Amino acid sequence: MKLKKLVIATLAASLMASGAARAADLSWMGYSYAEESAKPSVEKIIKGFEAKTGKTVEPIASSFGDMQKNLLLRARSKTLPSIAQISERWLPSLSKLPGLVDYNTVLGKEYLEKTYAPEALAMGQIDGKQLAIPLMSGSIGMVANQAVLDKAGIKDLPKTIEEFKTDLELIRDKVPNSVPYAMATKNNSDILVDFLTWEYVFGAHVIDPQGKVVVDSDASKKALAFLVDLMKNRLVAPEIGRPDARRLVGQNAAAFYLDAPQSRAFLRSFSGQGKAFDVNVKPMQVPSLKAGDTPVSIQWAHLIIAFAQSNPPTKEDANMMFAEYLGDDAVETQFPVEQSALPGTISARANPVVADDVYLTAWAKNNTHPLRNEVGIWSNGGELTDILAQEVQAALLAQKSPEEAIASMGERMKASMTKAGYAQ
Amino acid sequence: MSDVTLASGRLNYPVSPHARRGGLHAVQRRVGILMLAPAAIAFAIVILYPFFQALGLSLFEDTLQSIEPTFIGLANFKAILADPETWNSFGITVIYVGGATIGTLVLGLGWALILNQPFRGRKALRALTIMPWVVPSTVSAFIWAWIFNSRFGVINGIYLELGLIDVPKAWLSTPEGALIAVILTRIWRSIPLFMAFFLAGLQNVDQEQIDAARVDGAGNWAILRDHLLPHLRPVLIVVVVLGVIGGLQDFDTIYALTGGGPVSATSVLSISVYRKAFEQWDIGMASAMGVLWVATLLPPAYFYLRLLIKKGN
Numbered sequence: 001m002k003l004k005k006l007v008i009a010t011l012a013a014s015l016m017a018s019g020a021a022r023a024a025d026l027s028w029m030g031y032s033y034a035e036e037s038a039k040p041s042v043e044k045i046i047k048g049f050e051a052k053t054g055k056t057v058e059p060i061a062s063s064f065g066d067m068q069k070n071l072l073l074r075a076r077s078k079t080l081p082s083i084a085q086i087s088e089r090w091l092p093s094l095s096k097l098p099g100l101v102d103y104n105t106v107l108g109k110e111y112l113e114k115t116y117a118p119e120a121l122a123m124g125q126i127d128g129k130q131l132a133i134p135l136m137s138g139s140i141g142m143v144a145n146q147a148v149l150d151k152a153g154i155k156d157l158p159k160t161i162e163e164f165k166t167d168l169e170l171i172r173d174k175v176p177n178s179v180p181y182a183m184a185t186k187n188n189s190d191i192l193v194d195f196l197t198w199e200y201v202f203g204a205h206v207i208d209p210q211g212k213v214v215v216d217s218d219a220s221k222k223a224l225a226f227l228v229d230l231m232k233n234r235l236v237a238p239e240i241g242r243p244d245a246r247r248l249v250g251q252n253a254a255a256f257y258l259d260a261p262q263s264r265a266f267l268r269s270f271s272g273q274g275k276a277f278d279v280n281v282k283p284m285q286v287p288s289l290k291a292g293d294t295p296v297s298i299q300w301a302h303l304i305i306a307f308a309q310s311n312p313p314t315k316e317d318a319n320m321m322f323a324e325y326l327g328d329d330a331v332e333t334q335f336p337v338e339q340s341a342l343p344g345t346i347s348a349r350a351n352p353v354v355a356d357d358v359y360l361t362a363w364a365k366n367n368t369h370p371l372r373n374e375v376g377i378w379s380n381g382g383e384l385t386d387i388l389a390q391e392v393q394a395a396l397l398a399q400k401s402p403e404e405a406i407a408s409m410g411e412r413m414k415a416s417m418t419k420a421g422y423a424q
Numbered sequence: 425m426s427d428v429t430l431a432s433g434r435l436n437y438p439v440s441p442h443a444r445r446g447g448l449h450a451v452q453r454r455v456g457i458l459m460l461a462p463a464a465i466a467f468a469i470v471i472l473y474p475f476f477q478a479l480g481l482s483l484f485e486d487t488l489q490s491i492e493p494t495f496i497g498l499a500n501f502k503a504i505l506a507d508p509e510t511w512n513s514f515g516i517t518v519i520y521v522g523g524a525t526i527g528t529l530v531l532g533l534g535w536a537l538i539l540n541q542p543f544r545g546r547k548a549l550r551a552l553t554i555m556p557w558v559v560p561s562t563v564s565a566f567i568w569a570w571i572f573n574s575r576f577g578v579i580n581g582i583y584l585e586l587g588l589i590d591v592p593k594a595w596l597s598t599p600e601g602a603l604i605a606v607i608l609t610r611i612w613r614s615i616p617l618f619m620a621f622f623l624a625g626l627q628n629v630d631q632e633q634i635d636a637a638r639v640d641g642a643g644n645w646a647i648l649r650d651h652l653l654p655h656l657r658p659v660l661i662v663v664v665v666l667g668v669i670g671g672l673q674d675f676d677t678i679y680a681l682t683g684g685g686p687v688s689a690t691s692v693l694s695i696s697v698y699r700k701a702f703e704q705w706d707i708g709m710a711s712a713m714g715v716l717w718v719a720t721l722l723p724p725a726y727f728y729l730r731l732l733i734k735k736g737n
Contacts, residue, residue, distance in 0.1 A: 069702045094707070177575075185597075186685065186701070238597035238686075239574050280426055383704040390687045391584075397597055420487075 021380045024058035025318035027072070030085030032302070032339070034061035037269045041338045049325045055318045065189075068093065080307045082319035085135060088123040088301040089376035095126045099307040103130040106313050106320050115327050119343040124299045132303035134344025135326055136336035138261040138363065139297035139370035140193055144282040148255040151175050157284045161201065161226065164256075164287035165182070168235040171275065182245035182254035183227070183236040185396055188389035190242045192375055193298060194258055195392050198223045200296040200371055201289055207374050207413070211422035217411030219275065224395050224402035225247075231396045246270050250277070259288070260300045261363045264340035283363040298365035301344070380420040387412045475718070483709035493708065500712035510713070512688060513696040517720070519603065519693050520678075521671035524610035528667055529660075531611060532618025537648075539619065540626045550623075557616035565680035568609040572596050599689035602682045607688050609677050615668065618663050625659040626652065658731075665728040672721050693717040 028046070032038035039061075060081055062070045071376045074080045075097050086094060094100070103112060111245045112121060116134060124132030144157055152171040158164040168180035184190035199206060204219035226378070230236045240248070246263070248254035248272030259266070264281050271277040285295035304326055309317040315324070325331065332348030342347055342360060354360060375384045388409060395405035414424045482500055484493035501677045504510045539550050556564060571578045574594035595601040629652060637647055653660070675694035678684065684695035691699070697717060701710035 072705065151535075186683070234591065237574065238594040380704070383706070386699065386703055390685075393685065394687050399599070399687065 003014065013274045023056070025055040026056040026082035026322055027060055028085075029060040029062055029067075029081035031062055031064040031067050032085060032335075033059050034063045037265055038339055041335050045326070045331050045335055048330055049322055052325065053318075053321055055321060057322065071097070076194070080311055083304060083306045083322055086132065086305055088132075088137075088299060088303050088305050089373045091126060091132055091303060091305070092377045093122065093379055093381055093400065094305065095131055097307070100131055101306040101308050101320070102315050103133055103306075103323070106315055106317075107324060115346065116344050117346055120301060120342075123299060124303050132305045133323060133327065135302040135304050136339060136341040137301040137330075137344050138342045139367040140197070140258055140260050141295075141297040141367040142256055142284050143249065143259055143263045144284050145249050145252060145255050145265075146280045146282050147252045148175055148178065148249075149282075150257070151252075157282065158287050159285070160291055161287045161289060165230070165235070167228065167255070169233070172233075172235055177253065177257075179237040179240065179248055179254045179281050180256070181230065181246045182236045182240055182257040183230070184242055184245065184258070185231075185236065185240050185393065186244075187241035188385050189376075191389040191392050192231045192385045193373070195224075195388060196229070196373060196375065197258055197286055197296055197298060198227060200298075201286060201293075202226070203289065205374060207378070207384075207417070209374075211378065211417055212424060213410055213413040213417055215413060216407055218335060220406045221402050224392065224406055225391070228395050228398075228402055236396075252280070261341045261360065262339050264359055265338070278359065281359065283359065283366050285366045294369055295366065297370045299370040299372055302341075340352050377420070378417070378420065380416050383416045384413055387416065438478065478711040478714050481708055482715050484708045486708040486711075487706050496708070500708050501716075504709060504712050504716065509688065509691075509696070510716075513691050513693055514720075516603070516688075516690065517672065517692040520607060520610070520674075520690070521668055523603075523607040524614065524671050525664060525667035527607060527611040528614040528618050532615045532663070533622050533656075535615060536619045536622030536626055537652075540625060553619060554616045556612050557614075559613075561613065561676045564609055564613050565677045568605060568612070569596070569681050572601070573606050596682055597686050599686065602686055602689050606678050606681055609681060610674060612673065613677065614667060618667070621659050621663045622656060625656045629655050662728070662731060663723045665724050665731070668724045669721060669728065672717070672724070693720065 016075045028042075030042065042059065046059060050056055061226065064087070067084075067086065069083060071080070071086070071094060080097065080099065103124075112130060112133065117137070120134035120137040121130070123134060123137065124130055149157075149167075150172060152167070152174040154167050154170060158167045164181075171178055171180040184194040196206065199215075199220060202216070202219045202223035204217055204223050206213070206215040206220075208214050227236070231238070242259065245254065245257040247270050249257055250267045250272075252271075261283070263283075264278060267281050268274050268277050271280075286297060288295055304323055306319045306323050306410045309319050313320060315321070318339075327345050328347055329345070329351065332343035332345045333351045333353045336343040336348070337353055337357065337360070340359060342364065343351075344352060348354055375381060375388060378384060391400070391405040391409040391412075394400040394408075397400050400408065418424050481493070483495060483497055485499070486493035490716045495499070535553065539546060539553065559567075570576065572595040574580065574592050574597065577592070577595070579595065580592040584592065596605055634647060634651060637651055642650070673694070674692070675684050675698065676691060678690055678695055679698065682690045684691035685698060688696075693713065694717065697713045700706050700713055
């Protein structure tokens with residue numbers, strides 16, 4: 001009798017265990033699922049896929065800040081998800097992960113080129129392989145808050161850095177307790193994007209396409225001196241990261257900041273006014289060094305990478321079916337638009353839902369030539385980001401002069417690149 | 425001598441021929457080992473195995489670029505010791521641990537002396553004092569981040585109200601301000617524990633001895649110096665050692681409050697290890713730094729264990 005009970009219990013436990021193991025056909029790990037404002041949209045995608053294919057999806061949330069780290073840790077513990085959402089600048093560092101699928105070999109190069117916008121598709125390519133496909137794309141550009149500009153009596157958006165500085169001073173003097181330009185002065189990855197933008201505005205570069213560190217230049221020193229001057233004149237403030245900047249702009253306490261087109265979604269949320277706040281969100285060109293210069297912006301995209309479920313991976317694998325589904329108009333005219341970003345597919349971009357969106361059109365018009373993030377793309381991008389942010393912070397907090405900070409940044413970056421195998 | 429004891433000293437009980445010598449002791453030993461086993465297994469899995477793995481990794485080059493880790497011997501240790509950042513980190517750790525331990529010691533003792541006095545509401549105040557210890561460390565960090573915040577902070581609010589400053593000051597953006605903030609947070613969190621130790625010690629003080637000293641004309645300071653502190657000496661040693669160990673282990677409060685910045689002003693050893701591992705993806709170097717970090721923890725831990733064992737004996 002006892003033996004019988006034991007056998008039944010063992011069988012029940014085994015069945016439960018196998019049921020748990022087969023709980024989902026694929027796992028989707030992404031940061032949008034961890035964001036309150038985007039979670040319902042991700043759930044909609046999952047429901048749509050499950051209804052269409054009968055396959056089940058296990059969503060795994062990971063915050064944006066922890067996503068890259070979590071993927072690398074999961075690779076070590078051999079618990080990688082079937083499919084993951086990544087930022088375009090992480091792709092080079094993740095490109096060596098075991099089992100990463102080359103979409104060309106599964107979905108076909110022709111199909112991908114027919115489906116996705118060329119510049120968006122290019123962000124997922126490394127060494128001729130299509131290691132990621134775009135979920136949504138765009139650029140990191142400048143956003144202005146119309147309500148704050150009105151309070152300061154500013155009629156036109158600034159075009160050059162001189163006009164920009166004049167406007168910032170007006171805001172400082174006429175809008176009490178405001179941060180005229182909510183520049184990122186904390187959080188290394190946020191500082192990186194803001195500093196890179198101004199580097200490009202001043203015609204400077206940090207690392208050339210061959211991996212040579214070129215940051216120690218007069219243009220870089222001028223760019224950093226410009227930012228230090230803004231800090232000295234209380235036109236920017238310390239202790240501000242991207243989330244702080246979004247809150248300040250959303251609460252009409254800052255006039256300008258840099259962000260991805262998702263800005264509108266964040267500001268709707270942080271203002272507490274929802275869509276009513278849209279009238280204040282003005283995409284604009286990043287002020288240029290002199291009138292007529294091409295406005296600067298930085299490439300930005302959410303990409304999808306997949307880890308092989310079979311060897312070799314096939315179109316019938318659940319994760320490949322999901323990846324293909326993400327390129328469907330049902331997803332691409334819904335998710336990116338809800339997130340206030342451009343879809344990655346050609347057909348979704350032509351869809352009236354996207355084409356008639358005034359904000360997205362304005363964003364695309366103002367940021368026509370997004371440049372590559374030339375720091376984050378290297379395999380030692382983490383260390384380079386830390387170095388850059390530390391030196392920029394040191395200059396902003398007057399611990400070093402801009403010249404000293406740039407020289408030190410150059411030396412430290414050269415050492416890091418040499419160690420990573422890039423000759424200097 | 426009992427009638428069941430022979431002249432040789434051996435017991436004259438009727439004993440089974442199957443009984444083994446020292447049977448009771450052996451059984452006790454086995455039960456002891458059995459009771460210890462779960463804790464020992466958990467310790468081996470959670471602490472020992474990862475430690476030895478980290479020790480092994482510290483001898484390898486293991487970065488994001490390396491598909492397979494490469495054995496490089498002590499090169500990671502050489503690189504770390506030659507790196508000024510490491511020494512900077514050691515220096516910050518010493519200031520942080522020293523400042524936090526001394527600060528907590530003084531304030532914890534003072535607070536214990538106050539709470540040892542008879543007054544109305546003493547019990548409620550004692551219970552309230554435990555709060556900072558009960559609150560999760562990251563929550564404490566966020567409370568202090570708000571207090572020091574440059575735009576909405578309490579300190580700036582008070583200073584502006586009093587007219588002491590014209591514009592808000594960014595306390596956490598100066599190396600000194602950030603370091604003071606993390607030390608104050610640590611002190612605030614540790615006071616309840618230190619206070620509890622001191623209070624327990626003070627309650628064992630012979631009140632008659634204190635009264636006699638007062639009759640002899642001793643003032644408060646003389647009583648503290650000549651009677652209370654000598655009595656609290658063993659407690660003092662224990663709390664200092666525990667304070668040093670706790671300070672050396674601290675990570676979450678500092679990470680949540682300053683992230684190790686500005687630049688690397690609050691980058692104690694634990695933060696440096698995290699940065700090397702999860703921001704720069706250099707697992708080999710992070711492991712080597714972790715080993716050095718453990719090495720700094722060993723002397724106070726050894727001292728503390730010795731104290732405990734001595735006390736036990």
